[in-house]
Amino acid sequence: MGGWxxxxxxIEQDDGVIEESSLEVLSRARVLAEERGEEVTAVLLGExxxxxxxxxxxxGAHRVILVEDPILKYYTSDPYSRIMARLIEERRxxxxxxxxxxxxxxLAGRLAVKxxxxxxxxxxxxxxxxxxxxMGKVPGFGGNIMAVVKCVKGxxxxxxxxxxxxxxxxxxxxxxxxxxxxxxDPEQVKTRVVDREIKELIDISKSERVVIAGMGTGGRMELxxxxxxxxxxxxxxxxxxxxxxxAPRDIQVGSTGVILKGSLAIVLxxxxxxxxxxxxxDMGTVISINKDPEAPIYEYSDHYFVGDIFEILPLLLKxxxxx
Amino acid sequence: MGLRNIIxxxxxxxxxxxxxxxxxxxxxxxxxxxxxxxxxxxNALELAxxxxxxxxxxxxxxxxxxPFWEPYLKLAIAMGADDAILVSDxxxxxxxxxxxxxxxxxxxxxxxxYDIILCGExxxxxxxxxxxxxxxxxxxxxxxxFISDVMDVSDDKKAKVKRTIKGGHEVVEVTLPFLAAVExxxxxxxxxxxxxxxxxxxxxxLTVWSAADxxxxxxxxxxxxxxxxxxxxxxxxxxxxxxxxxxxxxxxLADKLAELLKSIM
Numbered sequence: 001m002g003g004w005x006x007x008x009x010x011i012e013q014d015d016g017v018i019e020e021s022s023l024e025v026l027s028r029a030r031v032l033a034e035e036r037g038e039e040v041t042a043v044l045l046g047e048x049x050x051x052x053x054x055x056x057x058x059x060g061a062h063r064v065i066l067v068e069d070p071i072l073k074y075y076t077s078d079p080y081s082r083i084m085a086r087l088i089e090e091r092r093x094x095x096x097x098x099x100x101x102x103x104x105x106x107l108a109g110r111l112a113v114k115x116x117x118x119x120x121x122x123x124x125x126x127x128x129x130x131x132x133x134x135m136g137k138v139p140g141f142g143g144n145i146m147a148v149v150k151c152v153k154g155x156x157x158x159x160x161x162x163x164x165x166x167x168x169x170x171x172x173x174x175x176x177x178x179x180x181x182x183x184x185d186p187e188q189v190k191t192r193v194v195d196r197e198i199k200e201l202i203d204i205s206k207s208e209r210v211v212i213a214g215m216g217t218g219g220r221m222e223l224x225x226x227x228x229x230x231x232x233x234x235x236x237x238x239x240x241x242x243x244x245x246x247a248p249r250d251i252q253v254g255s256t257g258v259i260l261k262g263s264l265a266i267v268l269x270x271x272x273x274x275x276x277x278x279x280x281x282d283m284g285t286v287i288s289i290n291k292d293p294e295a296p297i298y299e300y301s302d303h304y305f306v307g308d309i310f311e312i313l314p315l316l317l318k319x320x321x322x323x
Numbered sequence: 324m325g326l327r328n329i330i331x332x333x334x335x336x337x338x339x340x341x342x343x344x345x346x347x348x349x350x351x352x353x354x355x356x357x358x359x360x361x362x363x364x365x366n367a368l369e370l371a372x373x374x375x376x377x378x379x380x381x382x383x384x385x386x387x388x389x390p391f392w393e394p395y396l397k398l399a400i401a402m403g404a405d406d407a408i409l410v411s412d413x414x415x416x417x418x419x420x421x422x423x424x425x426x427x428x429x430x431x432x433x434x435x436x437y438d439i440i441l442c443g444e445x446x447x448x449x450x451x452x453x454x455x456x457x458x459x460x461x462x463x464x465x466x467x468x469f470i471s472d473v474m475d476v477s478d479d480k481k482a483k484v485k486r487t488i489k490g491g492h493e494v495v496e497v498t499l500p501f502l503a504a505v506e507x508x509x510x511x512x513x514x515x516x517x518x519x520x521x522x523x524x525x526x527x528x529l530t531v532w533s534a535a536d537x538x539x540x541x542x543x544x545x546x547x548x549x550x551x552x553x554x555x556x557x558x559x560x561x562x563x564x565x566x567x568x569x570x571x572x573x574x575x576l577a578d579k580l581a582e583l584l585k586s587i588m
Binding site: 014074076077078081101102103105106107108109110111112113114116117118119120121122135137138139140144145146147148149150151152153154160190191192193194195196197198199200201209231242243244245248249250256264277278281282285286287289293298299300301302303304305306307308311312313315316318319320 | 362419420421424425445448451452453454455456457459460461465466467468469483487488489490491492493494495496497498501507508509549550551552553554555556557558559561562564565566567568569570571573574576577578579580581583584587588
């Protein structure tokens with residue numbers, strides 16, 4: 001299609017802090033752009049983020065479009081989608097790729113309709129075919145199946161990428177930063193953040209060791225926490241525990257949550273639902289404890305202990321403490 | 324103040340744990356699996372009913388799917404929805420996000436007179452969560468995703484909604500009419516009242532609209548109207564694991580596990 005050129009990556013930030021998975025997407029986009037002889041443009045919206053914009057070249061951006069406005073301090077759909085839509089209309093990128101975070105998905109769904117274009121959501125791989133069509137693999141039906149999906153209509157071609165799939169890479173050279181006015185009239189903004197409450201969270205997609213609590217723990221986390229602390233692990237949960245509000249979604253392991261990439265997973269009382277096991281398939285070693293000798297999780301375990309977690313864990317903790 | 328319509332989008336999904344994939348034919352065997360209302364959509368309906376209890380309005384459920392979804396829409400009526408509409412047309416089969424959001428937005432426009440539209444955050448079978456913000460764009464109204472509550476609706480046509488974010492939540496002020504995507508598990512959907520359930524099953528008349536009723540041409544919907552295409556399906560093979568099984572007393576198991584942990588860490 002005439003005039004639609006280059007790969008854009010939406011760089012998410014929150015109060016000036018760059019979302020790491022945006023840099024993963026940026027690094028992948030740079031590799032793809034080099035194969036195609038195109039340029040990567042990082043698009044960064046925020047309140048006062050010029051310092052961060054300057055660093056984006058290191059992770060793959062040839063160019064940075066920087067929009068600064070106090071309203072953009074936190075992501076909200078209305079101002080962000082309006083500015084992005086205007087930039088896309090004016091500059092016509094061939095592709096727009098976002099991280100599939102809450103905010104990335106929020107923005108992508110809206111922009112894809114705005115431009116009547118194809119959006120491949122939550123991909124775990126990203127490539128172009130020989131005709132230059134964006135192509136990604138999307139886990140379906142709980143992760144049992146991978147659908148290979150292409151954008152066949154509209155520009156920009158769009159995709160959201162599952163966080164933790166690609167590595168952040170270092171590149172030579174500096175990006176050219178171009179500052180663009182937000183053009184926002186504060187009176188016209190229809191969504192705004194008026195209050196927030198956040199705690200520091202550990203990003204378990206980067207954790208070497210993770211202890212994962214399933215339904216078999218009944219959400220009682222004391223022993224789980226103690227084990228994690230003893231072996232220097234972080235904590236994850238299965239989807240039902242997050243569904244029940246016993247843990248934040250940010251530490252939910254699986255195809256709709258976090259894909260783990262570390263060396264050791266200890267899975268406590270999880271049956272092994274398809275959407276869960278796709279989150280531990282890349283872990284070096286998987287150890288499970290489960291009451292059921294034949295739970296599906298057995299197939300996904302290196303070491304499978306048949307027994308009651310509440311009997312085994314206290315004894316295990318004692319032994320580990322004794323050295 | 325009295326709210327205008329509160330519209331809830333709803334989908335019926337197969338129970339994932341009962342689905343099987345046939346690697347030979349590369350198709351999903353849906354036959355064996357039971358169906359249910361998409362769990363997050365039930366949370367959206369529950370939230371809609373709570374908003375109605377506080378601020379008034381009519382709760383209307385709208386769905387796009389095959390005729391066999393009728394009993395599930397009647398279940399929504401039994402839970403307390405005032406009306407339900409099923410958009411059903413063979414021409415809609417194979418629709419991706421673009422025609423799906425177009426069709427639902429046309430149905431919502433036809434219902435009209437709305438203040439709030441609630442969707443489940445994502446469907447448990449497709450699971451991409453791109454439909455809600457897409458509908459909002461077609462309707463040209465603001466949206467907020469991943470909300471767990473509508474905390475306040477004020478007379479000046481603004482609402483405060485609680486949105487889940489990384490590590491916590493925020494309160495977003497949004498102008499009416501708006502669309503919100505409701506988080507799975509944020510509330511406990513009510514059980515249908517027995518009498519209302521019987522009434523819904525026997526007396527309630529479901530409204531069914533075709534694509535033509537919404538002014539949609541066959542080119543705009545289904546596979547033709549879609550902007551993405553699935554070119555292949557691959558079965559995901561489980562990674563090769565050692566699959567060593569250990570049984571014995573808790574003491575023996577704890578011993579073995581402690582040894583194992585020491586050896587690999």
